[in-house]
Structure formats: C-alpha cells, structure tokens
Amino acid sequence: MSFKNKYFIALLLGLFLGQSVWASQIYIGAQSVDITPELPIAVTGQFHLRIAKEAETPLTANILVLETQVDNRTEELAVMVSCDVLYIPTDLIQQLRISVKQKLPGMDVSKIFLNATHTHTAPVLAEEGEYWIPKEGVTQVSHYRKFFVDKITEGIIMAWNSREEGSVAWGLSYAVAGYNRRISYSDGTSGMSSKTNLPEFRNLEGSEDHDINTLFFWNKNGKLISMVIGVASPSQEVEGRHAVNADYWHPVREGIQEKFGKDVCVLGWIAAAGDLTPHLRYRKAADDRMRELRDLSRTEELARRIILAVEESYDAVNTEKQATPVFKHHVEKLPLPERWVTERNYQEANDFVTDAKNQIADDPKASDRLYRRMKWQEATVKRYQKQMDHPNPMYDMELHVIRLGDIAICTNEFELFSDFGIRIMARSKALQTFVVQLTGSPDWGSYLPTTKAVYGGAYSAVIHSTLIGPEGGQVLVDRTVEVIDGLWPE
Amino acid sequence: MIRICILFALAFSVKLPAQASDLYLGAATADISPELPVALMGQFHMRIAERADTPLYAAVVAIESRNGNKGLDTAVFVSCDLVYISAQLRRELREEVGRRIPGFNVSKIILSATHTHTAPVLEDNPDESSFLYPIPEEGVSKVKDYRDLFTKNVADAIEKAWKNRSRGSVTWGLDRAAVGYNRRTVYADGTSVMYGNTNRPDFQSLEGYEDHDINSLFFWDAKGKLIAMSIDVACPAQEFEHKTTVNADYWHPVRMALQKRFGADLNVLGWIGAAGDQSPHSMYRKAGEARMQELSNKSRMDDIAERIIRAAENTYEIVKNDKQTNVVFFHETENLPLPMRKITAEEYEESKKVTEDCAAQIAADPGKAPQLYAKMTWFGDVLKRYNEQQKNPDLMYETEIHVLRIGDAAICTNQFELFTDYGIQIQARSKAVQTFVIQLAGPGTYLPTEKAIAGGGYSAVCQSNVVGAEGGQVLVDRTLEIIDSFWSEESQLEIQRNL
Numbered sequence: 011m012s013f014k015n016k017y018f019i020a021l022l023l024g025l026f027l028g029q030s031v032w033a034s035q036i037y038i039g040a041q042s043v044d045i046t047p048e049l050p051i052a053v054t055g056q057f058h059l060r061i062a063k064e065a066e067t068p069l070t071a072n073i074l075v076l077e078t079q080v081d082n083r084t085e086e087l088a089v090m091v092s093c094d095v096l097y098i099p100t101d102l103i104q105q106l107r108i109s110v111k112q113k114l115p116g117m118d119v120s121k122i123f124l125n126a127t128h129t130h131t132a133p134v135l136a137e138e139g140e141y142w143i144p145k146e147g148v149t150q151v152s153h154y155r156k157f158f159v160d161k162i163t164e165g166i167i168m169a170w171n172s173r174e175e176g177s178v179a180w181g182l183s184y185a186v187a188g189y190n191r192r193i194s195y196s197d198g199t200s201g202m203s204s205k206t207n208l209p210e211f212r213n214l215e216g217s218e219d220h221d222i223n224t225l226f227f228w229n230k231n232g233k234l235i236s237m238v239i240g241v242a243s244p245s246q247e248v249e250g251r252h253a254v255n256a257d258y259w260h261p262v263r264e265g266i267q268e269k270f271g272k273d274v275c276v277l278g279w280i281a282a283a284g285d286l287t288p289h290l291r292y293r294k295a296a297d298d299r300m301r302e303l304r305d306l307s308r309t310e311e312l313a314r315r316i317i318l319a320v321e322e323s324y325d326a327v328n329t330e331k332q333a334t335p336v337f338k339h340h341v342e343k344l345p346l347p348e349r350w351v352t353e354r355n356y357q358e359a360n361d362f363v364t365d366a367k368n369q370i371a372d373d374p375k376a377s378d379r380l381y382r383r384m385k386w387q388e389a390t391v392k393r394y395q396k397q398m399d400h401p402n403p404m405y406d407m408e409l410h411v412i413r414l415g416d417i418a419i420c421t422n423e424f425e426l427f428s429d430f431g432i433r434i435m436a437r438s439k440a441l442q443t444f445v446v447q448l449t450g451s452p453d454w455g456s457y458l459p460t461t462k463a464v465y466g467g468a469y470s471a472v473i474h475s476t477l478i479g480p481e482g483g484q485v486l487v488d489r490t491v492e493v494i495d496g497l498w499p500e
Numbered sequence: 501m502i503r504i505c506i507l508f509a510l511a512f513s514v515k516l517p518a519q520a521s522d523l524y525l526g527a528a529t530a531d532i533s534p535e536l537p538v539a540l541m542g543q544f545h546m547r548i549a550e551r552a553d554t555p556l557y558a559a560v561v562a563i564e565s566r567n568g569n570k571g572l573d574t575a576v577f578v579s580c581d582l583v584y585i586s587a588q589l590r591r592e593l594r595e596e597v598g599r600r601i602p603g604f605n606v607s608k609i610i611l612s613a614t615h616t617h618t619a620p621v622l623e624d625n626p627d628e629s630s631f632l633y634p635i636p637e638e639g640v641s642k643v644k645d646y647r648d649l650f651t652k653n654v655a656d657a658i659e660k661a662w663k664n665r666s667r668g669s670v671t672w673g674l675d676r677a678a679v680g681y682n683r684r685t686v687y688a689d690g691t692s693v694m695y696g697n698t699n700r701p702d703f704q705s706l707e708g709y710e711d712h713d714i715n716s717l718f719f720w721d722a723k724g725k726l727i728a729m730s731i732d733v734a735c736p737a738q739e740f741e742h743k744t745t746v747n748a749d750y751w752h753p754v755r756m757a758l759q760k761r762f763g764a765d766l767n768v769l770g771w772i773g774a775a776g777d778q779s780p781h782s783m784y785r786k787a788g789e790a791r792m793q794e795l796s797n798k799s800r801m802d803d804i805a806e807r808i809i810r811a812a813e814n815t816y817e818i819v820k821n822d823k824q825t826n827v828v829f830f831h832e833t834e835n836l837p838l839p840m841r842k843i844t845a846e847e848y849e850e851s852k853k854v855t856e857d858c859a860a861q862i863a864a865d866p867g868k869a870p871q872l873y874a875k876m877t878w879f880g881d882v883l884k885r886y887n888e889q890q891k892n893p894d895l896m897y898e899t900e901i902h903v904l905r906i907g908d909a910a911i912c913t914n915q916f917e918l919f920t921d922y923g924i925q926i927q928a929r930s931k932a933v934q935t936f937v938i939q940l941a942g943p944g945t946y947l948p949t950e951k952a953i954a955g956g957g958y959s960a961v962c963q964s965n966v967v968g969a970e971g972g973q974v975l976v977d978r979t980l981e982i983i984d985s986f987w988s989e990e991s992q993l994e995i996q997r998n999l
Contacts, residue, residue, distance in 0.1 A: 182788045184678040186712050206928035209977065213921040213949070214709050220678050221785065292928035293713065296674045299933060303818045315676075326795040429705040436698035436784035441791060460705070488701065 033334040033415075034078040034085060038227050039173030040236035040275035041073045043165035045094065045158055047133045047254060051149040052141055054454070055096045055130025055249055057386075059141045059378045061148060062131065065254035069094035069132055070263070071124075071162050072277045074227065074236050075169040076178075076414070078337050088339045088412055089122040089166055090238075092277035094245075094256040095132040095158075097451040098124045100408070100423070102135055102155060109163040114170060120341050122166070123410045123421055126448040127278045129257040130249035133158075139385045140454060142377035175230040177331035180417045180442055181323030183222045185315040187258070188243025188286035190214035190428075192463060192470070200466025206292045215466060216285045218242070219428050222319035223281070223444045225414075228331060234270050239320055240444050242281035242428055247288040247309050258288065261313035266320065279446045282431025284424065284457045284470060288312055335415030338497050341408065344489050348393070348403040349479030356394035359387040359474065382454075389453060390474045405477055408450060411490060413497035416441035420490045421449040424458035425470070430483050437491045439498040458483050520828040520995045521565040521572055523906075525719050526665030527728035527767040530558045530657035532580065532650050534620045534746060538641040539633055541583045542617025542741060544878075546633040546870040548640055549618070552746035556581035556619055557755070558654045559769045561719055561728045562661040563906075565829035574608045575831045575904055576658055577730065579769035580650075581737075581748040582613040584944035585915075586622040586629070589647055596655040601662060607833055609658070610902050610913055612941040614770045615736035618747040620646045630881030634869040666722040669823040672909040672934050673815035675714045677807035679750075680735025680778035682706040682920070684957060692955025698784045707955060708777050709920050710734075714811035715773070715936050717909070720823060726762050731812050732936050734773030734920060739780040739801055750780065753805035758812060771938045774923025776916065776946045776959065780804055827907035828995055830986045836978050837896040841968030843886040851882035851963065878963055885966075897966050900942055903979060905986035908933035912979045915942025916967070917959070919949045925976045931987040947972050 046068045053062045071093045078085040107119035133154045134140050143151065192215035193204045200215050219242035227236040245257035256263075259278045266276050288308070290297055301311045366384035369376045397403055412419040418440035424447060431445040448456075459471040461480040469475060478486075533555045540547040558580040565572040578593075594606035623629035624643040635643065684707035685696030692707050711734035719728040737749035748755075751770040759766045780800070782789055793803050843851075858876035862869045889895055904911040910932035916939060923937040950969040952960035967975075985991060 182785070182792050184712075186676040186678075190709070206924075208929070211925055211928055213924065213951075217682070217706055218710060218712075220676075220710075220712055292924065293674070293934065296715075296934035300674050300815075300818055303822065323792070326792055330795060432698075432705065432784065433703055436703055437701070442785065442788035462705075 033336045034080070035175050035334055036178060036337060037077040037079065037173040038176035038178070038229065038235065039075040039169035039171070040227065041165045041169035041172065042275045043071050043073070043161045045069045045071050045161050047154050047157070048149045049254070050147065051154065051254070052134045052143045053131050053254060054134040054140055055246070057379065057382045059143070059382070060252045062252055062254045067254070067256045067260035069254060069256050071165060072275050073162070073165045073169045074238070074275065074277055075166070075173050076337065077173060084118070086337045086339055087118055087121040090277060091122065091124040091162055091166070092279060093124055093126055094129050094259060095126045095135060096128055096130060097126045097135070097448050097454065097456070099136050100450045100452055101137070102159070103450045105155070106159050106162055109159050110166050113163060113167055117170070121339055123449050125279055125421070125446050127257065127259050128244035128246055128280055128448055129255065129259070130246045131251050131253055131255035131257065136454065140382060142381040175333065176235070177228045177333040178335060178414065179226045179327040179330045179332060180415065181224045181226070181327040182442055183224070183319035183323045184220045185222050185241070185319040186220050187241050187288060187312050187315055188218055188220070188283055189289060189291055190216050190218050190285055191287045191289065191291060192216060192285045192466065192468065193291065194466060198466065200463065200468045200471070202469040203287070203289065214291065215463060216460065217428050217432060218286060219281060219283070219431060222316060222323070223442060224320055224323045226324060226328065234274055236275040236277065237266065237320070238277040238279055239316060240279040240281050240446070241316060242283040242431065243286050243288050244280055244283055244425070245278065247312060258309045258312040258316070261310050262316050265313055265317040269317070269321065279444065280448060281445045282426040282428045282447055284427040284447070284459065285463065286428055332415050336413055338413040340411045340493050340497070343406040344409045344486065345404040346407050346478050346482035346485050348405050349473065349476050349482065351390055351394040351397055351473055355390055355473045359390040362387045363391055386454070386474050405452065407486070409490065409493070410449065411493040411497065413440070417444060418494045418497065419444040419446060420494060421446045422486060423449055423451045424456045424478065426458045427460045427463060427483070429460050430458065430487050433487045434490050438494045440494060443494070452477060458486070520826060521567050522667050522825070523670060523827060523829060524564040524566055524665040525668035525670070525721060525727065526562040526661035526663070527719060528560045528657040528661040529767045530560065530653040532556045532558045532653055534646050534649065535641045536746070537639065538646065538746065539621045539635045540618055540744070540746070541621045542738070544874050546635070546874070547744045549744055549746045553743070554746070554748045554752040556746060556748050558657060559728070559767045560654070560657045560661045561730065561767065561769060562658065562665055563829070564665060573829055573831050574605060576609045576661070577769055578609065578611045578654060578658065579730070579771060580611060580613050581616050581751060582619045582622065583615055583617055584613045584940050585611045585942050587943050588625065588628055589622050589650060590942065592647060592651045593654055596651050597658050600655055600659050604662070608831060610941055612771060612913065612938050613944065614749065614751050615738055615772055615940055615944070616747065616749040616751070617738045617741035618743050618745060618749065622647065626877070630878055631874050632877045634873045668722055668727070669720045669825045670827065670906060671718050671819045671822050671824055672907070673716050673718070673819035674934060675811035675815045676712045677714050677733070677811040678712045679733055679780060679804050679807055680710060680712070680775055681781065681783050682708050682710050682777055683779045683781065683783060684708065684777050684952065684955070684959070685783065686955060690955065692952060692957045692960065694958045695781070696957070706783060707952060708949065709924060710778065711773060711775070711920050711923060714808060714815070715934060716812055716815045717906070717936070718816060718819065726766060728767040728769065729758070729812065730769035730771055731808060732771040732773050732938065733808060734775040734923065735778050735780055736772055736775055736917070737770065739804060750801060750804045750808065753801065754808050757805065757809045761813065771936065772940055774918040774920050774937045774939050776919040776939070776948065777952065778920060824907045828905055830905040830991065831902065832982050833900065833902045835898045836901050836975065837898050838967045838971035838974050840885070840895040840897045840971070841962060841965045843882055843889055843962055847882060847962045848886040851879040854879040855883060882963055897971070899975070901975070901979060902941065903982040905932070909936060910983045910986065911936040911938065912983065913938045913941035914975060915940065915944060916947035917944050918947045919952060919972070921949050922947065922972050922976050926979055929980050930983050932983060935983070947975070
C-alpha cells in the first residue's frame, strides 16, 4: 500500500472515529532576525572568560509560526524559535513571552518555544553568575538580553503577521556530523573529549545518532519558505574562539539559501546530543586529509554533509506536501526528580568554592579563569543546602510535544545524552520523531547523563553539570512517550 | 660512530616522503556461483536454494612491491561472497595456487568473506566445524564439489591477476554511509538481546557503537586505468539473510553500479569492517526509513547500495588525483595464539541438555533434522571444548592475522565477527593515517566485548564464541604492535635499504 493510500485511510478513520485526529488547513509564517551583538562582548561556553572583538559570522534567530484556525480564531499554535546561542536561560524565555504578549495580546505565548544551537561563540545570556565581566568597554549582559528579547519579539510579530495557508512535508536522511565524545577506559572510568590512542581505551561510551530529520514548509504559492533541520550534534566546532560565530549553522544556512532561495528561513534544531560533538575522537588524520583535499574548513565540511542530507530528503518528499496535517501542541510542566547531591559532593564543592574565593580575593585577575568554575560548583553547594530542607527536590521542566501530521516533535531543556533521544524515538508512535534539546535551561551546562555515564564520571556526568540524573531522564522519556502516544488515539 | 650514522640515516629518512618501492598490481574476478540446488549457510535451519538471484563472485587484487626487478613483498586479497572462510577452503586454495605458481608464498593470500547468508555451505567435517546441516546425499550439490569449484575458479583468478600485474598506483580515501546498525539491545535489567525489541519501556540503549565510515582503496594499472577498488563497510552483507536463494546481498548492486560507472571489468572487493554487533537491519525509526525508501522508489537493498556507491564515488572524486606510485609496502602474517573463552560448568550442563534434547527430537522424528541438526552441533561443540578444557585449562586458539602497510594506510585482518569496539580501538591507536580492519578473513565466530558477554544474548554466549573479551584485547594489542612496527625507525631503515 502506498503512503498516499495510507494517509487517505487514516483520514477516513479519523472522520469515523471522531474529531480527535481531524485536520485543518495549516497557516505558516517564517522570519529570520539578526541577533548579532554589539562588540566587544563576552561569549559563553568555556570556563575562562573570552571577550569577542570580532564577529566572524552573524548570529540569527529563526522563527516559524504554525497555526490552525476555527472561525478565524486560533485553534492550535506553535511558535518555534531557533537561536544561535549556547543556551537560553528560562527567565529570559519568560521575559520574551511577556514582551510578545504586550504586542500580541491574543497569542497564547505558552506555545512559544526557543531552542539553542549551542554555539560556544555567542553572548552570555545569564543575568549573573557566569563570568566576572568588565563593567566598562564591553556590551553588558543586560543590554544584550534586552536586544535579544526585542529582536525576537519583532521577528515573532513579523512571522505572525505574514502567516498564510501553506503546506508541510517531513523527511529523514543521514549525515555524520556528531561524534560521541565520552571515552571509556579499562578501569571503568570515562573521560570527556579525552584520548583514544591509549592502550586502556575500550570504547566510545554511548551511541551516535546520524539521522538528519527535516521539515519543509511552503507558502500557498508553493514557494519553499522555511525548513527545520534536526542534527544530533551541538554547533560547537569553533567552540574555543574569542569571536562571535554561529558555528556550522552559518555555512549550512548559506548553502541552503544558495540552493533553495535566499529567503528560506532555516531553523537549526539540535537533537539529543549531550554526549556528542562535531569533534572527531579518532581517525582524525584520515578525515582531515579528505577535508583538505576538498579545500574546506571543518565547519564547511560539516555543512556540506548536512546540506547533502537535506537535499536528499527534499528530493524525496517535496511532492508529499500536507496542507491539512493533524496539528496538536501540548505544553506542560513536568516535575523531574533532581539528582541527589551527596555529602561528599557537597564537601568537595564547598572546599573548591572556598579556595577559589580566597584566590580571587588575593588576585582579582584569577577570576578570569576561576569565577565560572567557582559558580559551577557553588550551585552544587546550594543544591545540597536546599536538599536539607527538601529531601526530594523536583525540577519543573517545560515540555512541549507537538503532533504535525505523522511526525512528533518533543522538547527538553537539557544537553540530553543521545541514548535518551533514541529511547524516545524507538518507543514513539509517530512515523518520525524530532527530539529538540536545549529549549530553555535552568543553568549553564545542564547535561542529563545516562546511568553508565554517571558511573564513568567526567565533566558532563559529574554532579555540578547535572541537575537531573538518569532517574529523571527516564521520567522525561516515559512522560514524553506517553504524551506522544496520547496524540495518536487508537 | 655507528650510533651517529644511524641517527644521521634516521634524520635523513624522516625527511623523505613516503617513497619506497614500486607496486605491481593485477586484478581479476572469479565467478563462484554454485551449481544448483545447493544448501545455504547462515541460519540454524537448513535452506536449499533452487535458484540464484545473483551470481556470487570472488574479487582478487594481487600486489607485489619491487625495487627494480627485485621482488620485495606480496599480498593477494580475495574478497568472497561467502558467509565466512573455512580453514579447509583456505588450505585447499593455497595448495592449488602453490601448485600453479611455483615459489609463490601462498601464506600471503588473504581471503575474506562478505558474510552473505545466502551462499553455499562450506564445511561437512565434524572435526572442523561446529555448525553442520543434514544435507541430503542426493539431489543437492555436495559441499566438497562446491569447495572444488571455488578452489579452481579462484585459483584461476589469482593466477590471472598475478600474471597480469603491472607497475601501477594506489590511493586511499574515507567517506561515510549509514549502513550498519548496532543490533544488540540493552534493557534496564542489564541484559542484552540480539535484535531485541527497542519499543519497550525497559529499553535503555543499543549496546555498542556504530561505525559509519566507508574506507576505500583504489588501484590503477600502468596505463592509469582503474582496475580495482576495495570498499570497507562495517556491516555484514546480510540484508537478505533469510532468503532461500543464492544471493550476494548488497555487494551485487554495489558492484553492478560501480562497473557501470567505471568499466565492466572493474574488480570490486567488498570488505567488512569490524561488525560483529552490526547488521543492515534498523533497530528503531523503521517506519520513517521505510517511508523515505518508498517515496524514493527504492527498496532497502537499493538504499544500502546507493549509500555505499555514493560514498565510494565521492571518495574517488576527491582522491583520484592523489595516486601514489611509490609507496611503503609491508605485509606480515602470523598465527596469533589467543586465550580461548572458558566454558563454565553451568554452560556445559545447559549445552549438554540442549544437545541431548535436539538429538532425542531428531531420533523420534527425523523430519525435524533440518530444523535442529545445526543447533545440536552448535551446542555440542561446547561439550567438546569443555572436555578439552578439563585436560588443559589454559587452551589457546591460533588465529591467522595479516597486517599490511600500503603508503599511509594500514590494513589488518582477523577471522572473527569482531565486535565494532575492537575495530575502533585499532583505528584509534593506529599510527596509520587510515586503518582498514577486515573481519571474517577466516573461520568466523563472534568475538564479543566484555560488556556484551555481561549482557548475554546470541553472539555473546559461549556457544557463539571460541575467543572471549580477553582474547579480543590480545588481538587488538598485537595487531597494533605490528602496525606500529611498520612506522618504526627500524622500518624506516628498511625502507632506506630497499631504495
């Protein structure tokens, strides 16, 4: 049976079984906005302070509005904003919602979600606690936060106002853009981005997800106006630079726009990839040789692979446009058990914080290298203290689950280890499941590791990096799958 | 003074580009399709193929390194559309080649299998095999007859490739194709199951890594004509593993397409990288993949082939101008003793029970033999091993390995269905720019990792493994030791001597 026939039968079944899977015309609006900061500016993502004096590429936020209507009123809505930033503090998302609500009072702003591409060469967004940023001569965080909110509000309004009847299609291909960065050794320990050319190297700790999930959106004239590209690899190839850079998404967008039109709004989604990076952990010389023979930079090479995957998907699905896909958007606050801070964790963190404070007091310049690290561990101290009063701490995570035709989209706030994403995809009732990580985070470095990662240790699995542990990860997976399944009534 | 001279020589050699010797290359392909009907190897139940969907081939590349007229070293790669290479088959082929090419060092012949599960049975000797079928005496090709056909045709091809060798060039390249998927599913209780259902609440992860690299070698003759390519895919050719017809699996469409593009006489060697825990079968998001194939008007087989073809073609386009005519060439082969996996008393008792149960069922109803006979011999082999172990608790298993250096690339072989993590270890620790791991270059049994043994499941149980994780590490370490020696100062001096 062809897929067209299957769709038809599904539609008929929907008609017979009630309105729960009835579909309406989809309205689509898309807009890109420039969120490149005023320079110089502190960029975030490393322990040491970096001040960028140069923008190697622009930073953008790419906005997609999807709506169905009943009697000229919104029936269902999703506003999705992909941002060239490391992560998006949850308080900033609330500010954005307030800002949008002021301009568009009728909009249900809870249906807005933002995601970060995790570029490590974008401005600091956390109001406080990340770095000891000079008060003069550098764009202040509060200034950039306001700029960020204003620009994205403006972009959402433009996307909203430009929405019109359109159609959508989804596709799946593959590209090797993310590599597992956690190295397991014979003594059972793991290292993050550590050496593999050692006799005690045993394996990469987890999976790699080479799927490229894509969504394509056309306006009523059949013009491609936007696409979503889901890649399980954070955008951090040039993560160490002292510059502003959108990382691999910049050449991806340029390449896509060259092939599909300069107005195409490209949303970059990062799938569950807490244990993945674009950096190779072995056979680097062979990969470098091929890249050099192609005369490409590493970000260009990543972009080449992703663009090929997108083109392959597009060629297969561009005749499968859906104008009236089932569209449901569920939002909830999901309570997740916080990872338990042991007394030993507390003692070690407290000792470190005390020592760092003393070093900074002795030499204020030490703050450049110590402040971020100190704050990272100070959060553990505070968690322990909170735990004393509340022995079962829970964190309320904002969860979005969307059904769009045969596909599901689900979000999480973390750098979610890829195994969790694979669990969701494997158990989902959807034909294709898009997992979007880093859709607003409580803090810098919100990894969500697996049990084996916690056992192996190392940066992305230690207590300071992980508000939520494997137990909470499983709750997240189970509830997400439950909500997805609920969107596919029997 | 001598030390100073050596240091001087070393300093000189380090500055030299990797030029060492001329390579003389020849290639050919043998048709190894069986006479029908024939019994197929690869599943527990016996399958008799009445039909061949595709031919089966063995592709040959013969390499000789020379300094002027002086032959330095050789290698003959033979990639076969077979499930594995039995020791007897290898022995018989080498004897035949030795007869035909006097003086030829037949130990330099490397046979490897693509692991197609739709190729003939190779073994019928209970002393050499733990996996036997009750093949009818009449009306089906005899196993020995097939070995004879294979030996004759492949020896013809090796002879042809060897005689036609000419001063050629070679290069290597890397691309990616998602073909192999990890097939071992891990559950919350710590157990693993091969092809276990991932759509379960207790599904935790796939047990190991997936290696989506496609490593290729390209060989040109003296006239600059592309005569052969080898494509190394970390995925066994078993998409059609349940068919009851002869079929070369994905290598058939791959060969056809590459010959269409590069010439009908192109010889395509299909190598399988370390892929004991991989298969071409998706473990999740199957519906999404199936839809894409349907929209693209492709079968899964077409999709696999297209991915590999695209990777090979892309690689060729990038490296074709980087041909190497004078390259460093080394080839070492040795029989490496590996500690055998120990059989516990419980495993012995369980195997005994299954063996006796199968035997009783077959005795009661001989019609069950096609279903149960191979299972009986598979479990029965554990009893033999246990009894041997009682006499000698530290049994060793000798395995033939080959390690080569061709320019900046290293190639290493093993006889196993080697779990991917071992292949990654070799690649990660290798001094070569690019390292090709070829599995199933001999009688294939699974070689699992420690975590796989802990998780259990077919492919990691004692019946599946002659060698366990301890032996796997010995294999990795020794392979790397040889690779490293090819990049050692001593090897640099040898290169100098040969110049």
